[in-house]
Amino acid sequence: MPDAVIETAKRFLKFFVKPCRILVAVSGGSDSKGLLLALHSVIESEGQSGFSLAACTVDHALRPDSAKEAEDVAAFCAQLGIAHSIRRWHGDKPLTGIQAAAREKRYELLAEAAAELGADCIATGHTRDDQRETIAMRGTRDTGEGQGAAGMADMVLFERRIWVLRPFLHLSRAEIRSFLQARGVGWLDDPSNANPQFERVRVRARLAVSDQAPVLPGSGLQRAASSARAAALIGRHIQVHRALVAEVAATQAGKMDDRDWRRALLSVAAVLGGREHLPARATIERLSAFLKTGEPGRMTAARVVFDRRRSGLYLYREPRDLPVLAIARGGHALWDGRFNVTSEGPALTVTPEMRGALCEQRLIDAGVPKGVAKRASQVAPRVRPAESLGPHSIGPDSIPAKVECRIALYDTFLPGFDRIMADAVAALFGRDRYPAPPVHDVLTEMEG
C-alpha cells in the first residue's frame, strides 16, 4: 500500500508555483514531526531540486518542560540536517484567553523565524482530526455568517506577509503516527492536550466516542465560490468614501435573504466598525428584518450605523466610544481597530475628528447626503503632533504621519478561500490586494 503520508507530501510539493524554502512549524507533536520528516524524505529521495526546509519551534514558556522539549526538536532537526530556530515567548502572559493569545504570538514568532531563515512560506501539521474539532467548535458558537462548515482553510495569509499552508489537513493523525512508528521516530504528547479546561480538549473527547461533524469534501471550494460571488456583488453595489462611509444602492440594500450579499454587506460593515469578526446571528437577524422593510430609518449593529434613506443605504462607525491614542515618536499603533497610524517624526495624538468640516465637505462633494456626511466625519481620525493640542494645530496634510485603513476582518488572518472577497473589500478601502499564495489554488482559476 503506498504510504498516504509520503504521497500527500509529494502532491503538496507539486502544487507550488515554483520551488521554494519552506519553514515547517514543529511543536514536537506527531503531526508536525511527521510533516517535517515526510517533506524531508520526498525532497531528498526525489531530487526535488530547488526546495529546501527550515524549522521552528515556539517555546510558549507556559510549562516548565517547554524549553527542554524545544531542544529535543532542535536535536531531531540537526540529525536531518535541517536549520532550526527556537523562538521563546517572553514577557507577561494574559490570565484569560491564553490559548488565543498563544496562537497569535506563535504565528508572529513563526513569521519572524521565516524571515530570518529565508523561508517563503510556513507549513503546519494540522490534520483532519483538527479540522473536525474546529468544525464542531464553530458549530456550537453563535458566529452567524462565519466560516462555519467550511472549517479551517488549507492555507491562511498571516498579517499580509506570509502564507501558512496546511498540507496534512486531509490526513488522519493515526496515519501520521503509523508513518512515524514505522520509521522508529517518537513524538511528544503535549500535556495540555489532556486538560479539560480547554474547549478543544473537551470536543476531542466527545468526537472520539461519537461520529459527529464529518468533514465535508469540497466545503472549502464552496466557500471560495461564495466568496467570489460576494466579491462581484461588492463591486457592483457598494462604494466606500474616504474609508468612512459605505454607500449601497437602494435596490440592493434589502436583499438580506441572499447569503452571499449578506456576507458582502456585513464584511464591509465589520471593516467600518473595526471588527475582526462578523456579528452574531441574533444581530444579523435583527438587522435583516430592518433592512428588508425598505423603510427609511437608522439601526446600529456591531458599532456601525445602518442609515436607510430613499437614496440608498449608508453605513458608518457609530459616533461614540471613540478612543484617544498616544503614539511615541517614530512609533505606530492601531486607532479604534480601523486605522493604522505611523509617526514619521514627532510623537502624535490621535482623537476623533468630532468637528471635521473639511472631511464633511469632502464627503458631500462625493455625493453623500449632508446628514450622513456630518455624522461620518465625526468618526474620522484626527492626527496631531502631541504637543500641539490647541486650536491652532497644523493642517492635516502637513503632519508627518501615515494613516492607513485597517481591514480588521482579513489583515491578521486571511483564509485562502476568501482571498477574492478580501481583495474586493481592500479595493473599496484604498488598500493593496493581498499577496497571492506560493501554490496554485482554486482561486487562481476563478480569477481568470
Ligand SMILES: Nc1ncnc2c1ncn2[C@@H]1O[C@H](COP(=O)(O)OP(=O)(O)OP(=O)(O)O)[C@@H](O)[C@H]1O
Ligand atoms: N509550539 C509550537 N511550535 C511550532 N509549531 C507549532 C507549535 N504549536 C503548534 N504548532 C504548529 O501548529 C500545528 C497545529 O497545532 P495545534 O493543533 O496545537 O494548534 P492550534 O492552536 O489548534 O492551531 P492554530 O494555531 O492554527 O489555531 C502543529 O502541527 C504545528 O505545525
